[in-house]
Amino acid sequence: MDFDWDDAKAFLVTAETGSLTAAAKLLRTSQPTVGRRVAALEESLGVVLFERSKNSLFLTPQGERILEALQGMEQVANNVILVAKGATESLAGTVTVAVSQVDACFTMPALINELKQLEQTLQVKLEVSNDSADLIHRNADIAIRNFRPTEENLIIRKLGDAKVNLFGTPELCAIHSERDNAASTLPIIGFLETDYLTKILVDGGIAKERINYVCLSDFQLSHIELAKLGLGFALLPTKLGKKVPELNCLFPKDHSVYDYSTWLVCHSELRHNQRIRFVYDFLAERLSR
Structure with missing residues (x-):
């Protein structure tokens, strides 16, 4: 028995958010695509994962057990990727920074320009949203948040009030x-x-x-x-x-x-990555002035 991990991820996010629409938004795809992936996983495994009503999805007993197993697999995969990224010693490459809309427009352009002058091989990718970036699931390497984070395994630094x-x-x-x-x-x-x-x-x-x-x-x-x-x-x-x-x-x-207070946030594993540490320390120094 084999299945596509992208199908499994669509099922995971759907189960965790409770709807195909919410899952599609997080996965940045369409609702029909998520629905097809969930159906493909059901066909691959030979089980029904959801009971469907007019406006809701409910996990079946088999779906609950498979969700628990896949969550364990996802955590292992995340840990492997974080450790691999943490071993990087070069400044060359991409660092993803999650920021709000106003920070993306008014704060980050000058800082990115300064970063590029300091290190030409560095590329900054902005993840722009007023929602909170999920660092645990690698949606971003670094985030600027307007509240004190409470998740475990995060390095946080207060930038100011x-x-x-x-x-x-x-x-x-x-x-x-x-x-x-x-x-x-x-x-x-x-x-x-x-x-x-x-x-x-x-x-x-x-x-x-x-x-x-x-x-x-x-x-x-x-x-x-x-x-x-x-x-x-x-x-x-x-x-x-x-x-x-x-x-x-x-x-x-x-x-x-x-x-409100502003916080700079990074996953603890990624602090061992020289490139991400360079950007984190740079933002911490400039934004706390």
């Missing part, structure tokens, strides 16, 4: 600063899932009834462009917002809607 504020055009800021701050409705450019953002704003001192979401997008750079057009206020790191000449901070300089 940051503040977040609402930024809009000078005209929009003037209108709302002149009004009764306790009563004016604030046009907010937000993310698709508004519950968490609403909690942040309320915890930051903005009454829930004042929040009016005028546009929603998970592409954070569009928030900045929409704010520059005067549509509403974008929630941005204070240091970043102050660098956008078309925008002003709605609140006084000492006010913060939300505070």
Whole structure:
């Protein structure tokens, strides 16, 4: 009996996420492709892995046992790859750094340019997403995260603390600063899932009834462009917002809607890799200034 590891990986991710759609997103492929791979694995093994209802997938007893076995195989494969990568002594090659959308646009370009001047043979690959990169499963070698990681086997370094504020055009800021701050409705450019953002704003001192979401997008750079057009206020790191000449901070300089800490993260095995260690140490020094 033989099976394709790509089929097994599709099954693993589907089982762990609970849906073909979520698995396709993580695997960066289409839902039908994931479905075909899972079906191919079922045919290869001669068992039914999932019970399917209209909107849900449930592991069969056989599927649960096979999932457990494949997870053990995946861990062994991951460890082998991490050890092999950790043995690399050359600076030549690729280092993947996972960053947020705003960091990819405003922070990393100058740093990558400086890195290339220091080491021409080094290639930096940016994994850009506001979701957390999975270092354990090698989605990235290094990550910049805006929260303290809790996973085991990670090396973490705190880069600093940051503040977040609402930024809009000078005209929009003037209108709302002149009004009764306790009563004016604030046009907010937000993310698709508004519950968490609403909690942040309320915890930051903005009454829930004042929040009016005028546009929603998970592409954070569009928030900045929409704010520059005067549509509403974008929630941005204070240091970043102050660098956008078309925008002003709605609140006084000492006010913060939300505070967070920034962390540089790397898998412990990869710290033995000279190339990754070089990039990690470089980012730690520059970003903690």
